[in-house]
Amino acid sequence: MVHVNSPLANVADGVQLLYKDFPYEVDSFADFHVRLDRPHNHHRLWHPQVLCYLNDECPFAPLPTDQALAVFESLLNFSIYATIYHFLILHAASIERAGYTAILPAPPGSGKSTLCAALVSRGWRLLTDELTLVSPSTGLISPMARPISLKNASIDVMQQFAPQQTFSPKVYNTIKGTIAYMRAPSESVARMHETAAPTWMIFPKYQAGAATSVKLLPKGAAFIRLSSGLVNYSILGAVGFEAMTQLLERTLCYEILYSDLDEAMGWFDRLPTAQ
Amino acid sequence: MAIDTVLKTILTQPQPLTDLTHPQWDVLIHSAQRVGLLGRVQYLLAAGGLLEGIPEQPKMHLETARIVADNERRIMRWEINRITRALRELQVPILLLKGAAYLVTDLPVSNGRVSSDIDLLVHKKDLTAVEGALKAHGWEHTKLDEYDQLYYRIWSHELPPLRHRERGTVVDVHHTILPPTGRLHPDPEKLLAEALPVKGLPFSVLCPPDMVLHSAAHAFQDGDLKRGLKDIVDLDELLRYFAADGSFWVKLIERGQELNLVRPLYYALRYAKLVLNTPIPQSVMERSQAFAPLWPIPQLMDHFVANVISCRSDGRPGFMHDFAASMLYARSHWLRMPPVLLARHLVHQWLKR
Amino acid sequence: MAGTEVWRAANLLMRSWDDGVIVYNLDSGTTHLLNPTAGQVLYYLADAHASVGVLSHRLACENDLESDEELDHTVEDLLKQLDSLGLIEPVTE
Numbered sequence: 001m002v003h004v005n006s007p008l009a010n011v012a013d014g015v016q017l018l019y020k021d022f023p024y025e026v027d028s029f030a031d032f033h034v035r036l037d038r039p040h041n042h043h044r045l046w047h048p049q050v051l052c053y054l055n056d057e058c059p060f061a062p063l064p065t066d067q068a069l070a071v072f073e074s075l076l077n078f079s080i081y082a083t084i085y086h087f088l089i090l091h092a093a094s095i096e097r098a099g100y101t102a103i104l105p106a107p108p109g110s111g112k113s114t115l116c117a118a119l120v121s122r123g124w125r126l127l128t129d130e131l132t133l134v135s136p137s138t139g140l141i142s143p144m145a146r147p148i149s150l151k152n153a154s155i156d157v158m159q160q161f162a163p164q165q166t167f168s169p170k171v172y173n174t175i176k177g178t179i180a181y182m183r184a185p186s187e188s189v190a191r192m193h194e195t196a197a198p199t200w201m202i203f204p205k206y207q208a209g210a211a212t213s214v215k216l217l218p219k220g221a222a223f224i225r226l227s228s229g230l231v232n233y234s235i236l237g238a239v240g241f242e243a244m245t246q247l248l249e250r251t252l253c254y255e256i257l258y259s260d261l262d263e264a265m266g267w268f269d270r271l272p273t274a275q
Numbered sequence: 276m277a278i279d280t281v282l283k284t285i286l287t288q289p290q291p292l293t294d295l296t297h298p299q300w301d302v303l304i305h306s307a308q309r310v311g312l313l314g315r316v317q318y319l320l321a322a323g324g325l326l327e328g329i330p331e332q333p334k335m336h337l338e339t340a341r342i343v344a345d346n347e348r349r350i351m352r353w354e355i356n357r358i359t360r361a362l363r364e365l366q367v368p369i370l371l372l373k374g375a376a377y378l379v380t381d382l383p384v385s386n387g388r389v390s391s392d393i394d395l396l397v398h399k400k401d402l403t404a405v406e407g408a409l410k411a412h413g414w415e416h417t418k419l420d421e422y423d424q425l426y427y428r429i430w431s432h433e434l435p436p437l438r439h440r441e442r443g444t445v446v447d448v449h450h451t452i453l454p455p456t457g458r459l460h461p462d463p464e465k466l467l468a469e470a471l472p473v474k475g476l477p478f479s480v481l482c483p484p485d486m487v488l489h490s491a492a493h494a495f496q497d498g499d500l501k502r503g504l505k506d507i508v509d510l511d512e513l514l515r516y517f518a519a520d521g522s523f524w525v526k527l528i529e530r531g532q533e534l535n536l537v538r539p540l541y542y543a544l545r546y547a548k549l550v551l552n553t554p555i556p557q558s559v560m561e562r563s564q565a566f567a568p569l570w571p572i573p574q575l576m577d578h579f580v581a582n583v584i585s586c587r588s589d590g591r592p593g594f595m596h597d598f599a600a601s602m603l604y605a606r607s608h609w610l611r612m613p614p615v616l617l618a619r620h621l622v623h624q625w626l627k628r
Numbered sequence: 629m630a631g632t633e634v635w636r637a638a639n640l641l642m643r644s645w646d647d648g649v650i651v652y653n654l655d656s657g658t659t660h661l662l663n664p665t666a667g668q669v670l671y672y673l674a675d676a677h678a679s680v681g682v683l684s685h686r687l688a689c690e691n692d693l694e695s696d697e698e699l700d701h702t703v704e705d706l707l708k709q710l711d712s713l714g715l716i717e718p719v720t721e
Contacts, residue, residue: 031332033305057309085342086335218647220661227659234657235346238641241652241659245643346657353656357714 006036006068011050014069014168018147018181021189032079036068063174070171070179073149080131081231087133087142088236088243091229094127094141094196095119100272101141101196103132103251104204105229108176111206111258114154117182118261119268121162126188127196136236136243139250140195145188147181155180161261200271201226201253204264212263215255222253279584282307285316286508287551289323300333310584311389311505313337314344318387343389350391351378354444355476358393361412363477365404370396370470372449372489376480379473384512392436392445396463399450406434406448413440452489459496461488461534483517484530491543492536503584504550510543511551524559537566545573546580633680634719635707637673656714665691666706670715677719680704 004015035053049062052075059078063071081089092105093116106112113129120126127143134141147168150158155178159167166183203217203225217225223244227233233240258264281303284290295303307313317337320326326334355375362369370376372394377385397405414437423435434448451463466489470479481489490513494506517523531540541563547553548560567573639654649667651660662670668690669683678686684703688695710716 031336083336083339085339219645220647220650223650223659224661233659235342237342237346237349237657238652238654239342241641245650249643349655349657353714356655 004034004036004072006072007038010066010169011036011068011072014072014181017166017168018183020183021186032076032083034072034075034079036072036075038065067171067174069168069181070174073147073181076146077130080133084133085232085235086136088136088233088240088247089231090132090134090226091130091231092132093129093148094132094143094198095124096127096196097124098272099197100199101127102200102202102268102271103141103198104202105132105226106204107228109206110204111154112204113148113150114157114206114261115204115264117148117150117154117158117165118161118265120148120185120188121158121165121182122265124268125191126184131231134198134243134247135195136239138195139243139246140197142195143188143192145184145192147183150180150182152177157261158182198247198251201248201251203253203255205255205257206259207257208259210257210259212256212258212260212267214257214267217253217255219248219253222248225255279306282312282316282504283551285319286312287511289319289325291325291328292320293328297330297332300330304333304336308336308340310503312508313340314347314389315387315508317341318344322386340387344387347389347391348378348385350444351375351393354391354393354442354446355379355478357412357439357442358395358409358446359476359478361408361414362405365401365408366477367397367401367404368467368470369405369478370467371473371478371480372396372452373493376486379476379478380480382513383516384509388509392447394447394449396449396452396466398463398467402434402448402450406437409437409446409448413442414438414446415440417445453492453496457496459492459535459538461492461536465534483513483520483523484527485534487513487517487527487543488531488534488536488540491539495539495542496536503580507546507550507584511547511553514544514547514553514555518554524556528559528562531566537563538568541566541568542576549577550580550584634677635673635679635711635716636677636719637670637716638714640670640674640715642667642671642674651715653715658714660713660715666710669703669706670710673716680707683707 004011006012033053036050037053038049038051050065050068050071051058051062052060052071059082060071060074090103090105091107092103093112094101094103095116096102104112104116116126116129125143126145126148127141129146129148131144132141133144150167155167155170158165162182165185168181168183171179201217201222203222226244230240230244233244236243256264256267281292281295281299285292304313307316313336317340320329320337321341326337329337351374355371355378371379374385374388374390375393376382377388395405416435417438437446437448438444439446452461452466453459466481466485467479469482469485471482472479480486487510490506490510494503494510517527527540531537544553544555544560544563545567548555568576638656641652641654643650644664644667647661648664649662649670651662651667651670652658653660665687669687672678672683672686680700680703684700685695687693687703688699693699707716711718
């Protein structure tokens with residue numbers, strides 16, 4: 001539950017567009033108080049800026065106002081991984097279909113979000129695009145169904161690939177380049193409270209011109225690969241270790257190298273029957 | 276019931292919290308978090324069997340605070356392990372201070388406490404040897420400009436902080452407990468002389484009265500009370516625990532006089548009693564009055580301290596809080612450094628921003 | 629000499645997988661992936677305190693190897709590495 005406070009129009013519009021299907025309440029307990037506002041400095045007049053606050057502390061430096069929506073999404077990510085410790089958090093997308101769930105861990109630039117957006121637009125349920133929350137006690141993933149963030153060239157790719165999806169306006173000149181968000185399908189949001197048992201851990205890697213190739217990964221190697229995408233693992237201590245080892249023991253781990261999105265998606269489609 | 280009262284009640288006499296509304300929980304959780312006391316709150320509620328009736332959402336935040344506190348504890352224990360490996364060959368007297376001391380002696384104040392820096396006190400003549408041994412085991416000085424390096428080495432009471440190359444954890448090595456440029460100079464030799472050895476480790480800790488006096492000096496002489504309530508909670512816990520020894524109060528006053536720390540002791544006793552109703556014998560309160568500063572300072576301090584530790588009912592610090600906090604910050608620098616040095620230091624800090 | 633020094637494992641959680649042993653050090657909070665041999669030695673030390681000689685002998689027996697000075701040196705190097713990682717400690721009492 002997030003309490004959002006901002007006088008900025010692009011924040012209000014962006015949140016309404018991307019979180020249209022999310023429930024809202026008043027007078028409740030807010031896990032995070034998020035505020036985006038203009039800082040009180042001379043930039044106010046000719047280089048309008050936005051400053052964000054999480055529970056009255058300011059984690060980021062000011063940025064131009066037209067990046068406010070991106071700031072909002074980054075701030076939510078930050079809020080989650082800085083404070084949610086009763087889940088093991090992985091930097092990974094997760095998708096589910098017919099009871100089978102794939103976790104897609106990947107560093108920036110691996111094409112994870114594009115692949116995730118493509119799969120979601122073709123019928124996979126979006127559990128999450130950025131942060132996968134795994135319960136240490138049950139091993140199940142708790143979905144968030146927040147917007148999928150797309151960068152630079154992949155924005156146009158996705159808008160062509162799935163024109164029926166809803167996209168936010170582009171946000172230019174962020175440190176990651178141009179960003180836009182694809183709203184999670186209503187069904188994914190409606191099923192946000194349905195947890196999912198992970199079946200596969202699939203490490204995607206986009207490489208221009210590469211033929212699609214898939215490799216099975218041994219558990220130890222998968223753990224090492226995952227280690228750079230672990231957000232709160234070290235804070236969880238022994239609980240985190242048990243959660244990780246069980247996750248790897250319950251899933252089949254693959255690495256997929258691809259350049260052709262359709263081919264990669266074809267492999268995903270065939271996955272459940274290959275089990 | 277005003278929210279800061281609820282927080283104080285949990286800290287001193289935990290009770291079931293069944294009639295708090297969701298917005299009230301919101302304020303309570305976020306204010307405790309802001310002053311670094313959520314871990315303590317969780318510990319007290321858990322120890323009192325009071326977690327049962329709490330709604331799911333705030334309970335989740337309490338659970339997070341527990342995980343963080345446990346993790347900090349583990350980090351601190353491991354650091355002590357590694358420092359032991361680095362320093363045990365030296366065979367020089369080394370004192371653990373503050374959080375590390377509370378942890379190795381299993382004091383109740385260490386429960387739910389969140390801190391991971393390690394503070395050591397050594398004889399000034401052993402500073403170089405200790406610094407050398409730590410550097411040989413992976414600690415290195417953080418990047419400081421020349422001015423800051425000079426400030427630490429010449430004017431301060433500690434080496435520039437040492438950060439471990441791989442773990443990123445920090446060790447502060449002190450040779451006194453207050454800056455030499457300040458107005459009070461408790462003799463470190465006296466502290467070391469009365470220190471108590473810790474079983475199984477090559478370290479000692481301050482004796483009980485000295486622990487309290489150090490905590491008081493840290494809060495009221497050296498510090499700016501930024502986390503005011505947290506400092507007072509530490510003092511309250513230490514006083515309650517050590518009071519089990521009947522002779523503690525007399526020793527506390529005597530030692531305060533011997534170390535010339537009666538002024539911070541006066542403040543410590545006054546505010547522990549006022550804020551958290553610490554059970555301090557009336558005779559001790561009366562005795563400490565003799566150490567009070569002249570009018571109007573006690574009244575001003577009362578006002579500033581009250582503002583710094585309170586929170587508005589929506590949980591956000593207000594103007595009065597910020598003003599009081601800035602007055603205390605200015606005061607702490609004034610107490611730390613002579614006026615000429617202070618002007619230079621503040622200008623330098625401001626320019627760096 | 630290190631040959632007579634006795635070692636023990638830190639407080640560890642371990643899992644043996646096809647490609648190695650994944651270890652969690654409860655004291656330091658660090659996680660390591662060790663090759664199977666290093667993992668084996670660590671399992672021995674988690675079982676009982678031991679010196680280089682004892683470990684070398686056990687490793688030789690269970691893996692059908694020559695128990696010789698070269699194996700001793702290998703084990704000694706391994707113990708130095710495990711010590712620097714904080715996974716083992718010398719027994720000082």
